[in-house]
Amino acid sequence: MKSKHILLALVVAALWGCNFVVIRIGLDSFPPLLLAALRFVLAALPVFFLPRPNISWGRMIALGLAWFVGQFSLLFLGMAWGMPPGLASVVLQSQAFFTVVLAAAVLGETPTSRQMMGTCVALAGLTFLSLTAGGDGVSVMGFSLVMAASFFWAIGNIIMRGAGKADMLPLISWLSIIPPLPLLGMSYVFEGQERIVQAMTHMNWMGVGSVVYLTVFATFIGYGGWGKLLKTYPASMVAPFSLLIPVFGTVSAYLVMGETFGPMRLLGMALILAGLAVIVLPRFSLRSAQAKR
Numbered sequence: 001m002k003s004k005h006i007l008l009a010l011v012v013a014a015l016w017g018c019n020f021v022v023i024r025i026g027l028d029s030f031p032p033l034l035l036a037a038l039r040f041v042l043a044a045l046p047v048f049f050l051p052r053p054n055i056s057w058g059r060m061i062a063l064g065l066a067w068f069v070g071q072f073s074l075l076f077l078g079m080a081w082g083m084p085p086g087l088a089s090v091v092l093q094s095q096a097f098f099t100v101v102l103a104a105a106v107l108g109e110t111p112t113s114r115q116m117m118g119t120c121v122a123l124a125g126l127t128f129l130s131l132t133a134g135g136d137g138v139s140v141m142g143f144s145l146v147m148a149a150s151f152f153w154a155i156g157n158i159i160m161r162g163a164g165k166a167d168m169l170p171l172i173s174w175l176s177i178i179p180p181l182p183l184l185g186m187s188y189v190f191e192g193q194e195r196i197v198q199a200m201t202h203m204n205w206m207g208v209g210s211v212v213y214l215t216v217f218a219t220f221i222g223y224g225g226w227g228k229l230l231k232t233y234p235a236s237m238v239a240p241f242s243l244l245i246p247v248f249g250t251v252s253a254y255l256v257m258g259e260t261f262g263p264m265r266l267l268g269m270a271l272i273l274a275g276l277a278v279i280v281l282p283r284f285s286l287r288s289a290q291a292k293r
Contacts, residue, residue, distance in 0.1 A: 001237060008229060009225075010241070010244070011225065013245050014244075014248045015217045018249070020079070022213045022214060022218070023076060023079055026211065028207070031195055032191075033190065033191055039215055040176045043219045043220070044174075044176035044180065046220070052170070060178070063156055066153075067175065073186065074145045074148045078144070082137070082142035085252075087129070087250075089246040089253070090269045093242075093245070093272060095153035098150060098151050117275075125274070126268065128265075128271065129268035131264060239280050242280065243281075246273060
């Protein structure tokens with residue numbers, strides 16, 4: 001991989017990792033469902049300039065509902081209800097393990113021994129993390145909602161399997177036209193008109209900045225850069241950089257929010273990342289390394 005593309009992968013991982021701190025900041029200005037809706041209202045604007053992906057409307061609607069409505073409504077709610085950003089950045093990566101399970105159940109794909117081993121290691125990590133919920137700044141509800149968000153991410157992954165190849169940025173922009181109405185409707189029902197009006201008429205630069213970051217940096221630059229990498233290199237070469245997202249997430253949460261991690265939580269996070277690494281990183285053996293010499 002060229003050095004400029006390695007730098008791009010690192011930038012995307014950093015943008016997506018810091019995204020969790022930005023969400024936490026944005027939740028101080030907007031209720032969670034409204035914040036999610038605003039992100040996708042702006043993210044949908046490029047559809048006037050980008051071609052629609054060659055994907056059926058039925059599949060696009062299903063993808064938009066799973067990836068964007070399901071995942072982000074639950075993620076934002078979970079973080080609003082007691083899930084710290086650093087921990088959320090790690091727990092959300094459970095989508096990789098849910099994807100393995102759903103692919104086996106829905107698509108009939110038999111998990112490899114590596115996938116099974118990685119899933120077991122990650123489940124042990126999630127068990128340790130779940131034991132910390134209900135105390136030390138982590139609510140059971142917040143933890144559960146972020147776990148549910150990762151499950152919806154995995155559902156979207158399964159739906160995407162049959163969609164073929166599509167340029168990432170046009171796909172994300174066109175998918176973004178689907179969530180605003182459902183999210184705004186849920187915000188009106190559950191958060192209330194008064195709270196929506198209050199947030200929209202009393203915006204400050206921190207709130208506006210968080211929406212801009214979520215739209216421009218996390219969506220346009222993030223997905224655009226990731227899509228460019230996937231078009232240039234095999235997915236097996238690009239995917240390992242996703243392991244850096246929770247690293248940037250936890251470091252930024254510590255530096256900006258002062259989030260701390262006790263021994264039990266550190267062990268759980270380490271096991272999740274280890275399990276994810278087993279699944280994502282390419283297989284390496286001494287024999288193959290010697291053959292390349």
